[in-house]
Amino acid sequence: MRVGFGYDSHVFDEGRPLHLGGVLIPGAPGLRGHSDADVLIHAIVDALYGAAALGDIGSHFPDTDPRWANADSMQFLRAAVAEVRAAGYSVGNMDATVICERPKLRPHVDAIRARLAEVLGVDVSAVSVKAKTNEGMDAVGEGKGIAVHCVVLLLP
Numbered sequence: 001m002r003v004g005f006g007y008d009s010h011v012f013d014e015g016r017p018l019h020l021g022g023v024l025i026p027g028a029p030g031l032r033g034h035s036d037a038d039v040l041i042h043a044i045v046d047a048l049y050g051a052a053a054l055g056d057i058g059s060h061f062p063d064t065d066p067r068w069a070n071a072d073s074m075q076f077l078r079a080a081v082a083e084v085r086a087a088g089y090s091v092g093n094m095d096a097t098v099i100c101e102r103p104k105l106r107p108h109v110d111a112i113r114a115r116l117a118e119v120l121g122v123d124v125s126a127v128s129v130k131a132k133t134n135e136g137m138d139a140v141g142e143g144k145g146i147a148v149h150c151v152v153l154l155l156p
């Protein structure tokens with residue numbers, strides 16, 4: 001078994017739509033980034049690559065590459081899952097904590113879990129997405145963006 005940890009953060013960009021875990025969250029400010037800035041997927045991709053010691057999202061999908069401008073981050077997740085499978089692993093489970101003062105994420109959590117489970121190739125019971133605020137502390141607490149921490153277990 002292998003465990004991987006992922007972290008990512010992006011600042012809000014009011015002019016973009018918010019993609020979180022492959023789900024469009026209506027009525028919420030989006031995030032600044034080269035791709036669609038799906039901060040949750042980016043953290044999961046880093047956890048997958050980390051678990052298999054295959055580098056990180058930046059080494060696979062550099063933000064200087066015009067191919068990834070406004071890219072759907074789901075393609076990064078599909079590629080990372082394929083690479084860890086090629087390395088001989090399958091996903092056991094994933095657990096993520098999404099930290100932001102806004103928007104309220106709880107109403108969207110089950111849709112996000114279902115979408116992620118499909119791409120990770122696991123039952124939805126193996127996919128956890130938890131939402132919390134930073135209690136007003138630091139930049140995330142001041143509502144400047146969203147941060148995600150995530151762990152993934154890979155099975156042989």
Ligand code: MG
Pocket residue numbers: 008009010033037038039042
């Ligand atoms: Mg990112």
